[in-house]
Amino acid sequence: MSEDVKNPNYWKSLGELARNDEYEKFVEREFPENATELNDEVSRRSFLRVMGASIALAGFAACRRPVQKIMPYSKMPEDVVPGKPLYYASAMPFQGALDGIVVENNEGRPSKIEGNELHPSSNGNTSIFGQAAILNMFDPDRSRKVRKDGEQSSVSAFAKFCSEHFADTSQNIAFISEANSSPTYNRLKEQALDKFSNAQWVTYEAFGEDNALEGTNIAFGQRLRTVNHYDKAETIVSFDHDFLNPAGDNNSVQNTKQFTDGRDVTSPEDEMSRFYAIESTFSLTGSNADNRLRVKSGEIDLFIYALAAELAKSVNGLSAFSGYTNKFSDHEWIPVLAEELLENQGESILTVGRDHKPALHAAVAAMNVALNNAEETVTYHDVPHIDNHNNNEAFAEVVESLENGNIDTVVLVGTNPAFTAPADLNFSDALSNAGQVIHLSEYYNETSKLANWHINRAHFLEAWGDGYSYSGTRSIIQPQIEPLYSGVSEIEFLSTVLNGEKPKGYDLVQHTWKDFYSSDFKAQWRKALHDGIADDTGFPTKSVDISRTFNNRVSDFLGNASTAEGMELVIRTDSTVFDGRFANNGWLQELPKPMTKITWDNVALMSKKTADELGVEEAGLGKAEVEMIAITVDGTTVEMPAWVQPGHADDSITITVGYGREGVGRVANKSGFDTYPLRTTDNMHFASDVSVEKTGQMYEVACTQDHNTMEGRSLLRHATLQEYREDPHFSSYESSYDAEMPGVAFAEEHGEDDPLSIFNPIDEQEYPDDQPQWGMSIDLNACTGCGVCTIACTAENNIPVVGKREVNRGREMHWIRNDRYFDGDVNNPKALHQPVPCMHCEMAPCEQVCPVAATTHSEDGMNQMAYNRCIGTRYCANNCPYKVRRFNFFNYTKEFLTGGDDPEIIQMAMNPEVTIRFRGVMEKCTYCVQRVNRAKINRDIETDGATQKPEDGAVETACQQACPADAIYFGDLTDPESEVVKTKKNNRNYLLLEELNTRPRTSYLSELSNPNPKLA
Known part of the structure; x- marks a missing residue:
């Protein structure tokens, strides 16, 4: 192995790069002081605010079928077997495009979302937003009622209002909608524009694709x-x-x-x-x-x-x-x-x-x-549901009409412009000039509070709908459960506005799809429901040619391009809460952002050089407080914490939106800083002539980038494609493959100059012939660092959110973390990502030191935790060289079971196959043992009790199934034809800390890059 691989120059933060005194003190303290009690000023109310919709996922849960009385089944419903989940195909809408999903249901209760393998938009995988969508549905802070002028009302009262108010079809009506690809929705949209002679419809997304559509219009003469x-x-x-x-x-x-x-x-x-x-x-x-x-x-x-x-x-x-x-x-x-x-x-x-x-x-x-x-x-x-006009300009024109008092009624469908609209439009003030304002939304949010009518919206898992994927695959959105809070879907809402009565979403969608299927509708409808896609669908490809108009306009483009002098401000969506619509999702709030590893906040990113010029000190290792800066654009100032980001452009500051909300939910309230005031119609995404000053104040930021640091040891291995070709075994620590050893890759005896092993080498190990031996391999060349594995693991294994303060104390509970390393110069480093779950070592150091044998090895090779035996000594965490074990400092679940409004149904939002852990026990990755056991049981049933190992691919861990890069392999190491064995035979395969001879069952394929040698 080369010296570069043995001693890589990888670093997680500027503090680690400097390796100063603060760094040394931080890494010496593996567990923070006062780590045993929640003994400071935390009331139940504030505790709930922090935990929010993580464990208290209650919501008057109902079954898939409406239930009038609670009583035992007199006749068992078809296909329902207690303890055996059912799976239904559906689709998740996001910004006018659908991703195909499959929803796991436990006795009528959706509990987990996966990708649909048949759907080209997902290929069986998901994003972090798709994995976290189940939490949004069970959010107790969702709007639970219809409101008229802030007071409780009903859907029937709203329907009556619509029948009377919209009888005047000549009034000036402005429909303001979020992006939506539903053919049913757009059918109703056309009906509305036909019925109301003075109506206008604008689609408003704070961060949409309008610029891209206008670009193709300039280039080709049509919005494509x-x-x-x-x-x-x-x-x-x-x-x-x-x-x-x-x-x-x-x-x-x-x-x-x-x-x-x-x-x-x-x-x-x-x-x-x-x-x-x-x-x-x-x-x-x-x-x-x-x-x-x-x-x-x-x-x-x-x-x-x-x-x-x-x-x-x-x-x-x-x-x-x-x-x-x-x-x-x-x-x-x-x-x-x-x-x-x-x-x-x-x-x-x-x-x-x-x-x-x-x-x-x-x-x-x-x-x-x-x-x-x-x-x-x-x-x-050519996308049929895309408007032919520039929506950003049309939205500004609608607001101008509102200011002039020219709009009688405003109907807002899903969108929240009171929070996201450009600040110079003064949307909230303009809206007050309308005669009637009607708003459909999942939360009683900033716009809802300005409306005469607020209609609580049903989650997409609760309602019928349809739509197209980004490339045009048509799908049906199939509800998984009755609306928890009697919410109304967007198509039901529009139909009520049009007709004065609330219809059934199922009938609306079927009416649309009957136009798609000219014959044998029932069979094709059922097939589309079952598969999650309609056959032979997709937006047709258009042949394009550069228009003469484009060539004529190029000189204007070139003339308007000029060097950006001074400081610039870049305004982006947030990696976890997006434009603010996911701000009340605790899983996403606590997911470390992929590049900064910050949780629960947004910060102002800048380069080291820019920070030095501003006199801003970077956050050191273990330093929770950072300096606040005041950013001023066109006379508007926003204060927020500064954060030095290696690799950021100089004289540029990047901020993200979606934070700083009030009165929306316990998780979102007072988290981060509202940066929307800095966005104007002229500076939607970028601003020049920016003034930045230090405020002299400090702010606490929760960042995980230095937690569980491993002090420069050879963890992540990387080479260029050319280096790999010259030395195919560059990542190997003299490891070898032996078909008789389930560990596949293991350390051989090393020479005198090699690191010593903490265990004596073992030449033989016996394993039951009738049991599979499970193992995992992670391809770092495929992993992009998106973090969906962390969210999928959280959703599958009932992992609690601990909140900003506890994250700052190093107590986050994620069973799989995604380490981000930098390599090279602080101004222009290369970034590398490495997911780290439990290694499931064959010679596990944790098992050697547990005084009560709470952590043991199973006969199929997994490192297990017996929660009832664990007494919380944490010796195992001290002895784990990979730092992948988590200690439950508080009884998060009990707080809600005793203090929530609906303690009996809180657990309905959790995976029933996974134990809910209690305070004082250690927990960690289990290789999704519940999925493993389910596959074993199914195999026993299939073979009439004849013990056979599950087939390769019968078990997918949650992280593996969700990963859009297909970077994770899992399977039986005794099966030479299994995918995981094939990857472990690859010459890029290596083990973390192989010299310790712990024999991890999880191994890695080293990362490769393909840089142009002319730019090296």
């Missing part, structure tokens, strides 16, 4: 949706496009699958795509780049135009850029990128972030066409 096929590309160039992050692209699950497929390497002879990222903020997507260039967001346009001018020398279609020069024209990246793109015509992709102005999307579309990528790696689609 761009779909990138990353698996078909040899070269990918991203301009500030976080396409692997669900907060940056609502097709992220499919993007991730395709991206990692194009980089799958099983032998030195394999090829992998090359990915270039040009961006200001160190994004999740940028962390997976082979070559990354940090550029201010305000200068991305200069870089794109310089590249277009370089390409214009060699390809047709870009003549409008010929001869153009700017500060990037002589940049070393420009000729290198141009050369590689020209070599890979028809096999490359250029893409730009949806926040950037339409001119950049048009320029990128033109380059893709000129490079023959259109209809090959990039396709353009």
Whole structure:
């Protein structure tokens, strides 16, 4: 093994990089002081606020079928077997696109969401938002009633109001809606526009795809949706496009699958795509780049135009850029990128972030066409439900009409512009001029409080609906449970507005789908329900040509591009709470953000150089308090904590939205800082001429990036593709494969200069022949660091949220963490990601020291925890070299079972197959033992009791099933044909801390990158 692999220069934070006194003190203290009692000022109310919708997921739960009385079954419902879950196909809507899902139901109660393998948008996987959606449904803070002028009302009263109020079809009505691809919804939308002669309809998303649609309109003369096929590309160039992050692209699950497929390497002879990222903020997507260039967001346009001018020398279609020069024209990246793109015509992709102005999307579309990528790696689609006008401009016009008193009635469907609208529009004040305001939403939120009528919305798991995936696959949204709070779906709401009576969502959807199926409707309807998709659907691909209008407008684009002087402000969606719609989700609030590892807050990101110029000190290791800064744009000031982000562009500050909310829910309230006031119609995503000053105040930030640090040991192994070809065994610590050893990869005896083992080598180990031996392998070359494994594990295993204060004390309970390392210079490092669950060591150090044998080894090779035996000594955690064991400091569950409004049904929101842990016990990853045992039982039933091992693939752990990159393999190590054994035979396979000879059942495939040697 090379010296670089033995002693990597990986670091998690600036404090660790410096290895100062503060760092040394922090790592010496494995458990914080006063870690045994919740003895400071925490009332039950504040405890509930912090825990919120994590464990107190109650909500007057009902069965899938409406129940009038509680009594035993007199006749067992068909297919219902107590203790055996059922699975139903459905789809999750998000920003006007559906992801196919399968929902696990336990006796009429949805408990877990997985991807639908038949659906192209998910391929059986999910995003963090998909995994956390189950928690949103059981959120006790969701709106529970219809309100009229703030007072409780009813759906029937609202229907009566609609029949009377909307009898006047000539009144001026403004419908303001969130993005929605439902054909039923859009059928009702057309009916509304036909019925009301003076109605207008605007779709408003604070961070939508309008800029991208306007870009294709400029380039091709029509608003088309761009779909990138990353698996078909040899070269990918991203301009500030976080396409692997669900907060940056609502097709992220499919993007991730395709991206990692194009980089799958099983032998030195394999090829992998090359990915270039040009961006200001160190994004999740940028962390997976082979070559990354940090550029201010305000200068991305200069870089794109310089590249277009370089390409214009060699390809047709870009003549409008010929001869153009700017500060990037002589940049070393420009000729290198141009050369590689020209070599890979028809096999490359250029893409730009949806926040950037339409001119950049048009320029990128033109380059893709000129490079023959259109209809090959990039396709353009005519989407029927997309409006033909610019929605951002139309929304501003509606607000202006409101200010002038020209709108009689405003109907808001799902959207929350009182919180998310540009600040200069003064939407809240303008709304007060309307005669009637009607708002449908899941929460009684900022907009609801301004409305005359608030209608509580049903969650998508509670209602019938339909829609299209990002690329056009049509699906039915099938309810899993009766609405917990008698909510109304958006299609039922619109129909009530139109007709004055509440219909059944099922009838509305069926009415639409009868137009799709001209014959044998019943059979095709049932098949679409069962499979979760309609056959032979998808938006048709459009052939495109650059319009003359585009060439005429290029000179205006080039003339408006100028060097971004001074400090700039970049405004983005948040990686976990998005635009604020997930702010009351405790799982997402406590999920560390992929690049900063911050939880429960948003911060102002900046480079080390920028921080030094501002006099801002970075957060040291174990330092919870950071400096506050005041950011002023156009006379509006927002104060928030500053955070130094390695790899961030200089003279640029990035902030995220979605925090600082009030009166929405116990989790969201007072978490973070509201940054929407800095957004205006001129500065929707970027602002220049920004003033930044220190306030002299300090603020506590909960960050996990330095928890469980392993002090520079060889944990994550990485090489370039060329280095791998020169030394295929670069990641091996002289490990070998032995088919007789279930551990597959194990340490041999080492020489005198090698690290000593804490155990004597074992030559033989006996295992029952009739039992599988479980193991896992994680491909770091596929893992993108998205964190969906952590959320999936949380949802599957009833893992509690502990809150910001406890996270700061190092007490987060996640069973699988996702470590993020930096390698190289602080200004321009490479980022690397590594998920770390329990290793399930064959020679487990934790088992050696437990005084009560609470942690033991099972006959099928898993490290188990007997919670009833554990007395909380924490010796096992002290002795675990991987730091993957979690201690329950508080009885989180009991607080709710004794203090909640509905203690009998709180547990209905939890996985019934997983034990609810109590205070004082140790817990950790179990390889989803409940899923393993279910597969064993099913196998016994299939074979009439003849003991046989489950087939390969019969067991998927929660993290494995959710991972959109398919980076996790799990299976029987005694089966030589199993996928996990095949991965462990790969020459990139290695073990964490192999020199300790703990024989982990979990191993890793080292990460590879494919940088351009000309830019090294």
